[in-house]
Amino acid sequence: MTMTDTISDMLTRIRNALMAKKSEVVLPYSKFKDSLAKVLVSEGWLKSVEVKDVEGFKHLALELKYDPQGLPVISEIKRVSKPGQRIYASRLKVPKVLGGMGTTIVSTSKGLMTDKEARKNKVGGEVVCQIW
Numbered sequence: 001m002t003m004t005d006t007i008s009d010m011l012t013r014i015r016n017a018l019m020a021k022k023s024e025v026v027l028p029y030s031k032f033k034d035s036l037a038k039v040l041v042s043e044g045w046l047k048s049v050e051v052k053d054v055e056g057f058k059h060l061a062l063e064l065k066y067d068p069q070g071l072p073v074i075s076e077i078k079r080v081s082k083p084g085q086r087i088y089a090s091r092l093k094v095p096k097v098l099g100g101m102g103t104t105i106v107s108t109s110k111g112l113m114t115d116k117e118a119r120k121n122k123v124g125g126e127v128v129c130q131i132w
Helices: 006-019 031-042 115-121
Strands: 024-028 046-054 057-064 077-079 103-108 111-114 125-131
Touching: 006 024, 006 031, 006 057, 006 077, 006 125, 031 046, 031 057, 031 103, 031 111, 031 125, 103 115, 111 115
Parallel strands: none
Antiparallel strands: 024 057, 046 057, 077 125, 103 111, 103 125
16 A cells, blocks of 8 residues: 655654654655654754664654653644645745744755745745644
8 A cells, every 4th residue: 555645644653652652753764754854853843863774674763852741842743735735835925833933844945944944045835844
């Protein structure tokens, strides 16, 4: 069976692991998911990302982040642009999440970046997901 939306699968695996209080999520590797995970690490939503080789197949291992009380740093993560309905934003209309408290990930011609970086670089693109 083929999967049509691997990014939604990645976000759902992260969401489910956070609800189950897991420390790590392992998922199939792709360059897009790797760069998305690296953006989440650089923004402080995940602890780390590591590429592992399991029986000849690459996998991504994402280490989840919790606060000192044991609550997840991520309260919500949702997919915006889907295969059936792509959502694009111009450089002037890249959406903010909770007035800047969250992060919007945008796929631009210069690679994946946050909404703040997209505004700074004056580029728009496909709105991949929002996290807060």
